[in-house]
Amino acid sequence: MGEKEKIHNLSDLIIEFYEKLSSWEHSIVASSGITLQQMHTIEILGVHNPVKMKDLAGKMGITTGTLTVLIDNLEKKDLVNRIPNPDDRRSIVIVLTEKGREHYRLHSQYHRDLTAECVAGFSASDIDSFSKYLKKVVDTI
Amino acid sequence: MGEKEKIHNLSDLIIEFYEKLSSWEHSIVASSGITLQQMHTIEILGVHNPVKMKDLAGKMGITTGTLTVLIDNLEKKDLVNRIPNPDDRRSIVIVLTEKGREHYRLHSQYHRDLTAECVAGFSASDIDSFSKYLKKVVDTI
DNA sequence: CCCATATTGTTTGAATATCAAACAATATGG
DNA sequence: CCATATTGTTTGATATTCAAACAATATGGG
Numbered sequence A, B: 001m002g003e004k005e006k007i008h009n010l011s012d013l014i015i016e017f018y019e020k021l022s023s024w025e026h027s028i029v030a031s032s033g034i035t036l037q038q039m040h041t042i043e044i045l046g047v048h049n050p051v052k053m054k055d056l057a058g059k060m061g062i063t064t065g066t067l068t069v070l071i072d073n074l075e076k077k078d079l080v081n082r083i084p085n086p087d088d089r090r091s092i093v094i095v096l097t098e099k100g101r102e103h104y105r106l107h108s109q110y111h112r113d114l115t116a117e118c119v120a121g122f123s124a125s126d127i128d129s130f131s132k133y134l135k136k137v138v139d140t141i
Numbered sequence C: 001c002c003c004a005t006a007t008t009g010t011t012t013g014a015a016t017a018t019c020a021a022a023c024a025a026t027a028t029g030g
Numbered sequence D: 001c002c003a004t005a006t007t008g009t010t011t012g013a014t015a016t017t018c019a020a021a022c023a024a025t026a027t028g029g030g
Helices: A005-027 A034-045 A053-060 A064-076 A096-119 A126-140 B003-029 B036-047 B053-060 B064-076 B099-119 B124-140
Strands: A080-084 A092-096 B078-086 B090-098
Touching: A005 A034, A005 A096, A005 B003, A005 B036, A005 B053, A005 B099, A005 B124, A034 A053, A034 A064, A034 A080, A034 A092, A034 A096, A034 B003, A053 A064, A053 A092, A053 B003, A064 A080, A092 A096, A096 B124, A126 B003, A126 B099, A126 B124, B003 B036, B003 B099, B003 B124, B036 B053, B036 B064, B036 B078, B036 B090, B036 B099, B053 B064, B053 B090, B064 B078, B090 B099
Parallel strands: none
Antiparallel strands: A080 A092, B078 B090
16 A cells, blocks of 8 residues: 555544544533533533633634533533633633533543543553654644 | 554544544535535445435434435536436435536546655555555554 | 435524623723 | 724624424334
């Protein structure tokens, strides 16, 4: 297999991986009482907490207008809070509430369970190698 | 690092990979004249073509009701066609039009370009290993 | 062969998500 | 001091999402 073919093959695998993870997310989130996009938001807030609207919108690839209404709905469900930014009165930061953190922990656990299942047949050094390659890819995107 | 920590680390990397790929998709699709979900549909049809509504909805993790309206919009834009299933008069299959295939080819090329960029520092055997690991993960989800 | 049950895709209403554009409040820098 | 830029919000139009109800058709058991 030439290098171009290797890259085509890998590209197809990445797409398939993304599709399947999307479908898995859909089915996992369906029973959580919040929407896919709301869970998506909580996933990011679980790692970047607190975060400014502009930055959060950037991470999600949506406009701040869209995010404003999304945060409205999450606030209504007591999953996040808007906190004034002491350094900039135009600006606010978004934080997870305790309930929001609970959603994040639960969802994280589902992800870890899925990951464990995916690498069940891997050796410890396989996992290390895969993580190393994935880290490089993630650092590039 | 214990095995549990390796899995947690890998899980976090998978989530981050998914988030970044989502954002990248958003920005790529923004200039294409169709929505993210419409491009998502074309991506799947590029590989599974033709496909039944029920099966396509399953792959996308949405209901057939949602898919019906999505396909209405894609048909309106002349990107797909509905074809009667000769074996089952209740059933139809969805196919990409020539214009739809063109969207698919273009989008695929963007994916390949991104993939090439991501593995620019990889050796040929690195790519083989990464593909092997990813294949196993994809086959498990 | 008949008919009860299941399946496929569609329609509909309500809620959520999306964008671009316009806006108010505030920050910045010349 | 003031022109310009930035941040988040609001709004209207469109898209996406679900569940429920429906019509047309397929299936399988009696």
